[in-house]
Amino acid sequence: MNTRTESDAFGPVDIPAHRYWGAQTQRALDVFGAAEERFPSALVHSFGLQKHAAARANRACGVIDPRLADAIEAASTELSEGKWDEHFPLSIWQTGSGTQTNMNANEVIANRANELLGQPLGTKSPVHPNDHVNASQSSNDSFPTVMHVSAALELTGHLRPVLVSLQASLDERACAFANTVKIARTHLMDAVPTTMGRTFAAYAHQMAAAISRIDAALPQLMLLVQGGTAAGTGLNAPAQFPELFCSELATGTGLPFRTHPHKLEGMASHDALVEVSGVLNTIATSLLKIANDIRLLGSGPRCGLGELIIPDDGLTSSIMPGKRNPTIAEVLVQACFQTMGNHQTVTLAGASGLFELNVAKPVLIYNVLQSIRVLSDACRNFDERVVRGLQVDALRLATNVENALLSVTALNPVLGYDAVARITALALREGITPRAAALSFGIIDADQYDRMVDPARLANAK
Known part of the structure; x- marks a missing residue:
């Protein structure tokens, strides 16, 4: 393998010649080793947005020469667009502040910026990963900022739209089944007559509540600690940097990010993200109820409840020919289980703020982002392949009603x-x-x- 040699404060390091990361990232790979659990692309892309906004704020503050700022902004944009994902090899099992991934971003952007300026990889000149890409920043404030940005973008760009669509589909089924009489069940036993429409209207209301819970949690994610630098002191950051940074990031993302009024609170604790995880946990609870109800109401076809007809997904048993299972609903159930387990991890990680810094940031944001992703993916499939195609077995329902x-x-x-x-x-x-x-x-x-x-x-x- 061809390598190049870079040096940092601790001496020379050999790096694969074609990689855009630098000495600190390579050292981290050697120290922590490789693992399957890597940050999702959503977090890596958010680092591109964060470094872009920081470069523009630093330019406005006179901290970085405009020519260097141009190159950093161009490289950061490429990072945010996914061009350099493969150059982030580190696992989430690293320093609890996320320092190594922040340095990974600094090095990739610096190397790419220098390349854009006609220099080979590894030169650190004219753009230096710390002096320029990380100017006016610390991992203490950059990583928490990226945590908030990535979570906010994933919630607003993925999960919330999926829930809006699912609510609409449930509402449509509620209307379609409005006059379909069924027997309610309490304690799993026959109760009084109701309608299938009322049942699905309740599910739709749960999704409306889920959307409201996301909306209620988002304002706290809009508060960013960027500019607090080390331990919330603001050391080495111009006074106007935080406001300029948030303004640039808001313009770039379309979200109303603003500077945190007490930056140490946002570094030492992550209550806002624990709250978001709690919302995800509640949403998972709602979805689990809906998925279980639908697969039970669709059980059969001959010996179960059989009141709902679940669309065929084309899959079957490995031993029982022609058997149809509610596989997509089962996927959603498992995604809910994962989210509930993740919330326990997030709760413990959020409680690990020690003095001026929480040191469980990587595992915390990894689990939050995973919960958003698995719920988004499972809900979308459940909506498109199950809910929209649900039908009732009118004969079975009529027989049940007559005998109730x-x-x-x-x-x-x-x-x-x-x-x-x-x-x-x-x-x-x-x-x-x-x-x-x-x-x-x-x-x-x-x-x-x-x-x-x-x-x-x-x-x-x-």
Whole structure:
């Protein structure tokens, strides 16, 4: 393998010649080793946005020569667009401040900027990774800023739109099933008549609430600690840098980022991201309920509930020919499990702020971003391949409604609780309909029964 040699404060380091990272990244690879858990591209791209905004702010403050700033901004834009993803080899298992990945970004951008200025990789001149790309910054404030930016962009650009679409699909099914009578179940047992439309309207309301929870959590993500540098002191950063940085980043992303009023709080703790993870945990709880309901209502086709017909995904059993399983709903269930587990990790990591710095940043943001991604992907598939194609088995529902015992609850005001209990007991014991049981006692005539125990009327009772 061809290598080049770079030097830093600790001496020379051999680096693969075609790689854009530098000495500190190579040292980190040697120290921490390789691992499968790497930061997702969303975080790497957010570093490009962060370094771009920092370069523009530094230019405005007179910290960086305009010619160097131009090159840094161009290289940072390429990074944000995904051109240099393969040059971020580090795992999340690194220093708890995320310093190594911040340095990785500095080195890649510096090398690319120098290349744009006609210099070979590894020169550190005229653009230096620390003196120029990292000017007015520290890992203490850069990494938390990127954490917020990546989480905000993933929430607004991926998960929230997916939930909006899923809510719309659930609303559409609620309308389609508005007049489809079914028997409600409480404690897993038959209850009173309701409609399938009401059931799906409840699911849609859960998604509306999920969207509202995201919206409520976003303002805290808009607060950025950039400019706090080391331990929130602002050392080596011009006074106007934080405001200029946030203005540039807001312009570049379209999100209303603003400077954090107390930067040390945003470095020493990550309560805003723990809150976001809590929202994701709640959303996962809602989705788990919906996915489980749908796969249970669609169980069968002959020996289950069979009230819903789940679209065929073309997959089958390895041993039972023609067997159809609710695979896509199962994927969503597993994504919810993952998110719930991630929230425990995020909670512990968020509680690991020690004095002036939280030192569990990499694992914290890794889990937040993974939760957003798996929920987004699973929800999109569930929406497109399951919810939009759901149908009801009208015959199965009609049979269930006819045989349901608890419709006679509507007779309580006329016959009293005990008399109605005798009707349901007889119907269950003899295997007859509750109507037949009620008429056999001679305490109500057929016309009155049919008028009072009308499942469609009861299902739509206000």
